[in-house]
Amino acid sequence: MPKILIVDDEPAIVELVAYNLQQAGFTTVTAGDGAxxxxxxxxxxxxxxxxxxxLPKVDGFEVCRSLRARGNTPILMLTARRxxxxxxLGLELGADDYLTKPFSPRELVARVRAILRRAESNMQQKExxxxxxxxxxxxxxxxxxxKGKPVDLTLKExxxxxxxxxxxxxxxTREALLERLWEGDYxxxxxxxxxxxxxxxxxxxxxxxxxxxILTVRGVGYKFRD
Numbered sequence: 001m002p003k004i005l006i007v008d009d010e011p012a013i014v015e016l017v018a019y020n021l022q023q024a025g026f027t028t029v030t031a032g033d034g035a036x037x038x039x040x041x042x043x044x045x046x047x048x049x050x051x052x053x054x055l056p057k058v059d060g061f062e063v064c065r066s067l068r069a070r071g072n073t074p075i076l077m078l079t080a081r082r083x084x085x086x087x088x089l090g091l092e093l094g095a096d097d098y099l100t101k102p103f104s105p106r107e108l109v110a111r112v113r114a115i116l117r118r119a120e121s122n123m124q125q126k127e128x129x130x131x132x133x134x135x136x137x138x139x140x141x142x143x144x145x146x147k148g149k150p151v152d153l154t155l156k157e158x159x160x161x162x163x164x165x166x167x168x169x170x171x172x173t174r175e176a177l178l179e180r181l182w183e184g185d186y187x188x189x190x191x192x193x194x195x196x197x198x199x200x201x202x203x204x205x206x207x208x209x210x211x212x213x214i215l216t217v218r219g220v221g222y223k224f225r226d
Contacts, residue, residue: 002116003027005046007037007063008078009056013101017050017078020105021112034058038066046073048116050108051095053079053086061093068094072142072155074115078103091195094154118182119155130165132225135204135213137162144204151203156181160196161204164214169226171217197222 004026008014011032018028029044031037033056041049049067053060064075077090080101087098096115099108130137134147142158144151153161159181164172172180174193201208213225 002047005049007031008052024109034063048074064093164224171223173221
């Protein structure tokens, strides 16, 4: 059974989330502050982390940043902070999804299942190596190199890059990219794609403000250079 790490300093929220996930067949472990979350992420090796933002000791955004530096464990941010800037920041730091309180337990479970399904599907894909000039994408280990040096990408950034590069010259709308990568399960706005594109450019482009690989098609969307 997939193991879910629930990180929240409100016992009632932890109990509610844990109960519903256990009823849905998941194993749960919990942490009440950011420092404990980082420790348990290391020792428990969860399949997914549900992460609050307003945490004692280390806040959720910093926890998310640290987790992303360690690896690609999926992260669902669950928080009372509803402002758009908080949602965008969470996604910029590498969260896979963002759900605000109060929330529907059924929706939470659905999102957890969707995130895990996408992660498992991505792991099982048998894709071929793509090489375009200095950029090489090797699906066997989810390894991307630029000029021979490995680039650290989140799971969603990797999926987005591979989709664009595997369809060089094809223009994708933001709606199409959301549909392909989130399989219709994402409830946010189109800026999610822009955030991920900007991060990809910062990581693989020599000059992100004048990209060579990931191009913008004004009024339509994005494509990888033909």
